Amino acid sequence: MEILVILVPLALMLGLAGLVAFLWSLRSGQYDDLEGAAWRAIADDDPPQEAPAKR
Amino acid sequence: MTETLQLRGRFTGVDLDQLVDWRVVRTWLYLGMFWLMVTPSIGVALSGLFNYPDYLGTTLGLTFGRLRPVHVNGVIFGAFSTLFIGECYYLVPRLCGVRVPWSQWAVPLAWVWSIALLAGLISLPFGTNHGLEAGELPLFAEIPMFIVVAAATAQFLMTVAQRLEPQLYVALWYLIAAFIWTTMNLVLGSFILPYTISGINSAAFHGLYIHYIVGLWITPAGYVLIYYFLPVSVRNPLYAHKLSLVGFWSLALFYPFVGIHHYLYSPIADWAETLAIVTSMLLIIPVWTVLVNFFGTVHGRWDGFGKNLPAKFLIMGSLMYLAGCFQGSVEALRSIQQPTHFSDFVISHSHLTVFGTFVVWAMGGLVYVWPRVCGRELWSFALGNWAFWLITVGISTMGLVLTAAGLQQGFEWMNGTEWVDTVVRMRPYWLVRTLSGISMDTGMSLLVINLMMTALTRPTEAREVAPAPGVAPVPAGGSAQ
Numbered sequence: 001m002e003i004l005v006i007l008v009p010l011a012l013m014l015g016l017a018g019l020v021a022f023l024w025s026l027r028s029g030q031y032d033d034l035e036g037a038a039w040r041a042i043a044d045d046d047p048p049q050e051a052p053a054k055r
Numbered sequence: 056m057t058e059t060l061q062l063r064g065r066f067t068g069v070d071l072d073q074l075v076d077w078r079v080v081r082t083w084l085y086l087g088m089f090w091l092m093v094t095p096s097i098g099v100a101l102s103g104l105f106n107y108p109d110y111l112g113t114t115l116g117l118t119f120g121r122l123r124p125v126h127v128n129g130v131i132f133g134a135f136s137t138l139f140i141g142e143c144y145y146l147v148p149r150l151c152g153v154r155v156p157w158s159q160w161a162v163p164l165a166w167v168w169s170i171a172l173l174a175g176l177i178s179l180p181f182g183t184n185h186g187l188e189a190g191e192l193p194l195f196a197e198i199p200m201f202i203v204v205a206a207a208t209a210q211f212l213m214t215v216a217q218r219l220e221p222q223l224y225v226a227l228w229y230l231i232a233a234f235i236w237t238t239m240n241l242v243l244g245s246f247i248l249p250y251t252i253s254g255i256n257s258a259a260f261h262g263l264y265i266h267y268i269v270g271l272w273i274t275p276a277g278y279v280l281i282y283y284f285l286p287v288s289v290r291n292p293l294y295a296h297k298l299s300l301v302g303f304w305s306l307a308l309f310y311p312f313v314g315i316h317h318y319l320y321s322p323i324a325d326w327a328e329t330l331a332i333v334t335s336m337l338l339i340i341p342v343w344t345v346l347v348n349f350f351g352t353v354h355g356r357w358d359g360f361g362k363n364l365p366a367k368f369l370i371m372g373s374l375m376y377l378a379g380c381f382q383g384s385v386e387a388l389r390s391i392q393q394p395t396h397f398s399d400f401v402i403s404h405s406h407l408t409v410f411g412t413f414v415v416w417a418m419g420g421l422v423y424v425w426p427r428v429c430g431r432e433l434w435s436f437a438l439g440n441w442a443f444w445l446i447t448v449g450i451s452t453m454g455l456v457l458t459a460a461g462l463q464q465g466f467e468w469m470n471g472t473e474w475v476d477t478v479v480r481m482r483p484y485w486l487v488r489t490l491s492g493i494s495m496d497t498g499m500s501l502l503v504i505n506l507m508m509t510a511l512t513r514p515t516e517a518r519e520v521a522p523a524p525g526v527a528p529v530p531a532g533g534s535a536q
Contacts, residue, residue, distance in 0.1 A: 003252060003255075003256035003259050003260060004259065004323075004324060004327055007260060008327065010263075010311075011312050014311035015309075015311045015312065018304065018307030018308050018311075019308065021307070022304045022307070028221075029221065030222055031222075031297070031300070034297050034300075035292075035296065036064065036220075036222065037220070037222045037223065037225075037296055038224065038286070038293040038296040039292045040064065040220060041224045041226070041283065041286055041292070041293065042287050042290060042291070042292055043066060
């Protein structure tokens with residue numbers, strides 16, 4: 001059971017690493033243009049033949 | 056049109072088809088289709104043992120215990136992972152706007168991956184097994200497979216580092232995470248865990264490893280596929296990119312803790328189990344965010360949806376995901392774990408998620424990419440539709456019968472029913488399970504036949520533009536001109 005001494009801090013560190021990565025991405029302007037990123041993903045070789053559906 | 060150009064930003068003038076190394080994609084997908092034909096079928100062969108325990112003879116190598124890891128590892132690392140990595144070589148350059156570096160290495164990587172896996176799987180019936188679930192493969196398979204994952208990770212990270220637009224699309228977030236987590240996790244599961252720690256300590260760590268395989272490889276890898284292929288196949292932008300990123304970061308935060316829910320009521324400390332239960336329930340957040348997003352993305356595109364084969368696979372997989380993940384989260388509760396542990400309920404959960412969701416999403420991506428690899432339309436929509444429905448009916452039936460079987464048997468055990476009596480009452484369920492497996496296998500065979508015919512017919516004709524959803528597909532001989 002003594003493995004929990006390693007396991008729990010390890011899991012906490014991994015969770016923390018996720019948090020740090022998130023805060024970094026927040027500061028580096030990753031979320032400034034969310035719509036643009038979504039649109040670029042579908043801007044494929046053949047453009048849509050009709051206007052995108054209105055929501 | 057001008058609007059499209061503005062939206063493309065720095066992608067303007069970039070021919071995305073030129074960025075893809077088609078030989079790499081083709082090699083990985085061919086090998087993926089090989090695995091798709093082989094490893095799920097081993098599961099069907101195995102399921103026959105439940106009703107007819109002697110039909111494979113008495114050879115030790117053909118017993119359930121020896122063959123089960125062949126099926127599980129074969130589906131995870133063969134059918135799913137090979138298709139996934141192949142599809143990544145298609146979508147990563149398109150999302151980044153740059154080529155994948157060192158792509159001449161990616162073809163040998165595909166062969167190393169598949170040959171190592173094949174050698175490992177063949178050795179399992181002979182008894183080379185670490186005894187570590189989802190980490191059974193012997194060292195001579197694990198070392199090359201680790202090298203392939205590490206090399207692919209390096210390739211994709213280099214591509215992402217050189218991307219044209221700084222903002223990452225959600226599929227790339229998941230891709231980065233899946234590859235980095237898995238490279239680390241394979242070190243743990245392949246090289247550290249089997250040799251260093253034993254007993255209950257090993258179990259606690261193994262919970263971490265196995266849940267990372269399903270949660271930090273299969274899950275984010277599947278998300279990469281659907282977040283890319285669903286918007287492009289229905290030609291709608293993702294419903295809410297912000298929401299998808301909430302899902303991503305909550306996955307990254309909660310997943311490291313859930314592993315121990317595989318070992319409730321074990322000697323592992325109660326508080327550690329409780330932590331795993333709480334985070335397992337919190338995982339409902341990423342599940343619901345992705346589902347809201349998928350159905351929102353298809354919104355407004357439902358007319359003609361029936362003709363859109365890739366999107367059909369992706370949405371069917373999403374419905375299975377809803378069911379499978381609900382099972383997964385409630386299974387982690389102690390009161391549900393009590394009747395369901397060791398029962399077929401767990402098998403229902405693993406099939407609805409690994410097959411029903413992730414292999415199905417990989418097949419959706421395959422149906423989307425393969426005609427583009429071959430530069431022509433899918434050979435037969437009708438055959439593709441048959442494949443889709445055989446797979447759908449098969450996996451739905453399997454999910455239902457195994458859930459029912461598991462709950463019935465589990466509660467009978469809790470009520471002290473004679474064990475053998477509970478087994479006898481499982482037989483009709485198991486028969487239906489085998490039949491539904493046959494249905495899924497038939498569907499996958501038809502799918503692969505369809506894709507092979509796509510590759511083989513009309514080799515001289517130039518690439519045709521894919522029709523918009525709702526338009527009938529071009530028949531086999533080409534449209535009347």
